[in-house]
Amino acid sequence: MQRKQFVLLSVLCSSTFSFSFSACAKKKTNEDYSGSGRPPSSQTGVEPAPGQSDSGGKPATPDNGETAPGPTKEPIKLTYPAPDPELGEALGKDEVAIATEISSVIESQLADLYKGGQRYFRDAHPRAHGCFHADFVVDPAIPAEFAHGVFAKDSKYKAIIRFSNASHDGTVPDITPDARGMAIKLLDVPGKKLLESEADAKTQDFIFLSHHVFPISDPSKYTAFIKHFTQPGLANQLGTVQALGIKGAAIAAAMTSKSISSSIEIEYFSMVPYQLGVGADKSAVRYSIKPCLSNGKSTIPKGTKEPYYLRTRLNQHFEKSDACMEFWMQKRTNDSMSVEDSTNDWKSPWSKVATLTMKKEEQDNPATPDPANPINLACDKLSFNPWHALPEHKPLGVMNRIRKVVYDHISKLRHDKNKEVKKEP
Ligand code: HEM
Numbered sequence: 001m002q003r004k005q006f007v008l009l010s011v012l013c014s015s016t017f018s019f020s021f022s023a024c025a026k027k028k029t030n031e032d033y034s035g036s037g038r039p040p041s042s043q044t045g046v047e048p049a050p051g052q053s054d055s056g057g058k059p060a061t062p063d064n065g066e067t068a069p070g071p072t073k074e075p076i077k078l079t080y081p082a083p084d085p086e087l088g089e090a091l092g093k094d095e096v097a098i099a100t101e102i103s104s105v106i107e108s109q110l111a112d113l114y115k116g117g118q119r120y121f122r123d124a125h126p127r128a129h130g131c132f133h134a135d136f137v138v139d140p141a142i143p144a145e146f147a148h149g150v151f152a153k154d155s156k157y158k159a160i161i162r163f164s165n166a167s168h169d170g171t172v173p174d175i176t177p178d179a180r181g182m183a184i185k186l187l188d189v190p191g192k193k194l195l196e197s198e199a200d201a202k203t204q205d206f207i208f209l210s211h212h213v214f215p216i217s218d219p220s221k222y223t224a225f226i227k228h229f230t231q232p233g234l235a236n237q238l239g240t241v242q243a244l245g246i247k248g249a250a251i252a253a254a255m256t257s258k259s260i261s262s263s264i265e266i267e268y269f270s271m272v273p274y275q276l277g278v279g280a281d282k283s284a285v286r287y288s289i290k291p292c293l294s295n296g297k298s299t300i301p302k303g304t305k306e307p308y309y310l311r312t313r314l315n316q317h318f319e320k321s322d323a324c325m326e327f328w329m330q331k332r333t334n335d336s337m338s339v340e341d342s343t344n345d346w347k348s349p350w351s352k353v354a355t356l357t358m359k360k361e362e363q364d365n366p367a368t369p370d371p372a373n374p375i376n377l378a379c380d381k382l383s384f385n386p387w388h389a390l391p392e393h394k395p396l397g398v399m400n401r402i403r404k405v406v407y408d409h410i411s412k413l414r415h416d417k418n419k420e421v422k423k424e425p
Pocket residue numbers: 019020102106121122123124125162163164180181182183207208209214269270271272382383384399400402403406407410411414
C-alpha cells in the first residue's frame with residue numbers, strides 16, 4: 001500500500017499538480033510558519049456571524065454575515081455562503097476557519113515564490129495561453145428547464161475566454177503534462193452579483209478544468225494536503241497521499257498527467273455544482289464544455305520544444321479559422337448525486353445549452369505571454385471567480401464555498417502586490 005501511495009505521489013509531483021496548492025518543488029519548513037505552526041497572513045481572522053457556529057456542521061441561516069477580510073489594509077467584508085439544504089448542501093465543520101487558513105498558506109507560498117519583488121501572478125493557472133474574444137449565444141432549442149439567468153431564451157453576450165495550464169509554476173512549457181483551465185467571463189450581464197465587493201460588476205464567470213471530478217471534497221484534508229505537499233521528506237510525501245486518499249490521489253494523477261495538442265480540441269468540466277434558477281424553479285447542475293467538431297483534431301508534433309506550444313497553436317488556428325465551444329449542462333436528478341462530494345461523477349443526461357464562437361478577425365493574442373505586452377497584461381489582470389455570479393448561478397458545495405474566500409483574497413493580494421487596480425471589465 002505504501003509503495004502504491006509513493007508511486008501516486010511521484011506522478012502528482014512530476015505532473016505539476018497544483019491548483020492552488022503550489023508544487024512539489026516549493027519546499028518550506030515548519031519553522032517558516034513562525035512558532036504558531038500557521039503561516040503568516042495579511043488576513044486578520046474570520047469572524048463567525050452573530051448566532052452562527054462554524055463548528056456544528058449545521059446549515060447556516062441565509063444572509064448570515066461572516067467577515068472574511070481581504071489582504072489590503074482595509075478589510076473587505078464578504079459573507080461566507082449559506083448552504084442550501086434544499087439543493088443538497090450542508091455546512092461542514094470549521095469551514096470558515098479552513099478557508100482562511102487555505103488563503104494564508106497560499107499567501108505565504110506566493111510571498112516565498114515572488115520574494116524577489118517580481119510580478120505576482122495567479123497562484124493557480126498563472127500560465128495563460130491567451131485571452132480570446134467570444135460571442136456566447138444561448139441555443140434556440142434550449143430545453144425550458146435550463147433557460148434561467150444568462151441562459152434565458154434568445155440571450156447573447158460578449159465574452160472573454162482565458163485558456164491556461166494549472167501548474168503554479170508559470171515558467172513550465174505549455175506542453176508539460178498538466179490539467180488545463182478554461183475560464184469564461186460574460187460581459188454586460190445586468191443584475192446584482194453574489195460577490196459583495198463586486199456586486200455591481202457586469203460580469204458572470206464560469207470556470208472549468210479538463211477533468212470531470214475534483215480530487216478533494218473534504219476541506220480539512222485540503223489543508224493537511226497543502227501543508228504536507230509544500231514540505232520535504234518521505235513522511236510529508238506519504239502525508240500528502242494520506243490527505244488525498246487513494247481515490248483523490250488517483251483523480252489528481254489522472255487529471256494532471258496529460259499533454260494536449262490544442263486548448264480548443266478538449267473537453268472541460270465545472271467539476272463542482274452550481275444552482276440554476278431561483279425560487280421554486282431552482283435546481284443543481286454541473287457544466288461541461290465540448291469543442292465543436294469544426295475545430296478539427298490535431299496531434300502534438302513529436303519532440304516539440306516550443307515553449308509556448310499551446311499559445312502558438314491557438315494563434316495558428318485563428319490565422320485561418322474561427323473556433324467554437326459548446327456549453328452543456330446536466331441536472332442533479334436524485335440525492336445520490338452529491339452536491340458536497342466533488343470526487344463523485346453525476347450520472348444524468350447532458351443537454352447542450354449555448355455556443356461560444358471565437359471569430360478569427362477579433363483575436364489579438366500575442367506570440368508570448370510577456371506581461372510587458374499590454375494585451376497580456378490586461379489578460380493577467382482579470383480575475384475569474386465563480387462568485388462573479390447572478391443568484392441564478394450560485395456556486396454550490398463546500399469547494400465552491402471555500403473558493404469564495406480564497407479567490408477573492410488571492411486576487412486582491414496579487415493586484416495589491418502589483419500595485420494594480422482590481423476591476424471587472
Ligand atoms: C477549494 C478549492 C480551490 C481552491 C482553493 C482554488 C484556488 C484557486 C486560486 C487561488 C486561483 C487564482 C485566483 C486569482 O488569483 O485570481 C485559482 C484559479 C483557478 N482555478 Fe481554482 N481553486 C479551487 C478549486 C477549483 C476547482 C474545483 C476548479 C474547477 C473548475 C478550479 C479551476 C481554476 C481555474 C481554471 C483557475 C484559473 C482561472 C483563470 O483563468 O484566471 N479551481 N484557483
